[in-house]
Amino acid sequence: MTTAKPPGPDSAGRILVVGGYGAVGTTVTSVLGAWFPGRVVPAGRDEAKARRLGGVRVDVGDPDGFRQTLDLLGDVTLVVLCVEPPDTTIARLCLERGIHLVDVGASAQLLDGVTDVGLPTRQAGASAVLSVGVxxxxxxxxxxxxxxxxxxxxxxxxxxxxxxxxxxxxxxxxxxxxxxxxxxxxxxxxxxxxxxxxxxxxxxxxxxxxxxxxxxxxxxxxxxxxxxxxxxxxxxxxxxxxxxxxxxxxxxxxxxxxxxxxxxxxxxxxxxxxxxxxxxxxxxxxxxxxxxxSRATGLVAAYAAREVLTGTVPAGVHHIEQVAGLAGVPEExxxxxxxxxxxxxxxxx
Ligand SMILES: NC(=O)c1ccc[n+]([C@@H]2O[C@H](COP(=O)([O-])OP(=O)(O)OC[C@H]3O[C@@H](n4cnc5c(N)ncnc54)[C@H](OP(=O)(O)O)[C@@H]3O)[C@@H](O)[C@H]2O)c1
Structure with a gap:
């Protein structure tokens, strides 16, 4: 597992890994947990499972509940989506609040929808990296x-x-x-x-x-x-x-x-x-x-999250091939x- 510390400055705040105990999310939670100790919050619909890992219950099919969770946590800087939501509401909700987003989703229509949230994202100063994984x-x-x-x-x-x-x-x-x-x-x-x-x-x-x-x-x-x-x-x-x-x-x-x-x-x-x-x-x-x-997808998501948190990704919505700092991922x-x-x-x- 990757343990090297990420370089450069880092914004404070917590990292909500939605789907954080699934096949992909387990790697994301553990790599980011080593890089950003005490800041990673794994999340999913199974409250007992999430709590055992120090996380919280969230359902991407319930935007109101998701919003309440963000309010309760108060200091979420980045959401890593390791499960595909039914539509773009969750992504929009994060980006409009200035919360960065990394999304491992593989459905073109959903990713196009998130790309369309571009302007409010830039205004709120948030960065999103899409097309993340294998x-x-x-x-x-x-x-x-x-x-x-x-x-x-x-x-x-x-x-x-x-x-x-x-x-x-x-x-x-x-x-x-x-x-x-x-x-x-x-x-x-x-x-x-x-x-x-x-x-x-x-x-x-x-x-x-x-x-x-x-x-x-x-x-x-x-x-x-x-x-x-x-x-x-x-x-x-x-x-x-x-x-x-x-x-x-x-x-x-x-x-x-x-x-x-x-x-x-x-x-x-x-x-x-x-x-x-x-x-x-x-x-x-x-x-x-x-x-x-699944592990490779989780590693790529962790690298993308590190890039966002160390401030090298400009505000706005980007696909991975548009982020200069992620061009070296195959070598990494x-x-x-x-x-x-x-x-x-x-x-x-
Ligand atoms: N880009 C790529 O190359 C790539 C590669 C592999 C996978 N993926 C994508 O990654 C996603 C996850 O795949 P996986 O293999 O990790 O699946 P998985 O093992 O089933 O993990 C999904 C996780 O999300 C949680 N979850 C499911 N529905 C949820 C909901 N409505 N709200 C909140 N959490 C929910 C699950 O826990 P609960 O059931 O307890 O909620 C579980 O922790 C999929 O969308 C897949 O298409 C992308």
Missing amino acids: APGLTNVLARRAHEAVGGAERIDLTLLLGAGEHHGADALRWTLAGLAEPVPARPARIELPGYGTRTAHPFPFSDQYTLPRTLGVPRVTTRLCLDSRPLTAALFALRRGGLGRLAGSTRARRVLTHVMGRVHLGNDGFVVGVDAWRGDRHAAYALIGREQ LGGQGISLLRHTGRVSR
């Missing part, structure tokens, strides 16, 4: 690097391989199942992933492919997903074609499927982020390889057993 997150940071390496990409392909053996959190599984129900405009692609050979990856509605055309000006960005288990990948996406996607669109069915998927662990806990950018015959490729994507993760590989060159296509 995908979106590391995909965005590496997409920017690959884009610059080819001198302005015409096309970027993002690929995420997830370990089906990892204990992914219920909220992340719910999000993945909801994604199966969304339309997919792109085609599957065969891609070489370091350590895993050539895989078929399927288009999936991660938010990075929707924000990067705006933040980098790249016209074509596609994100694809596969699992470390080839049979499970084939089965999942065959089921999507066969109607699982429609089924996953129903809240009740999604609850049952989330429960079932939370108990199936075929494969390992590794993950790979692959980024390929092209401009004419120029090609740049980056890959990050590691274990436990090297100290956590996550390796960065790079390849650039020319291809004949």
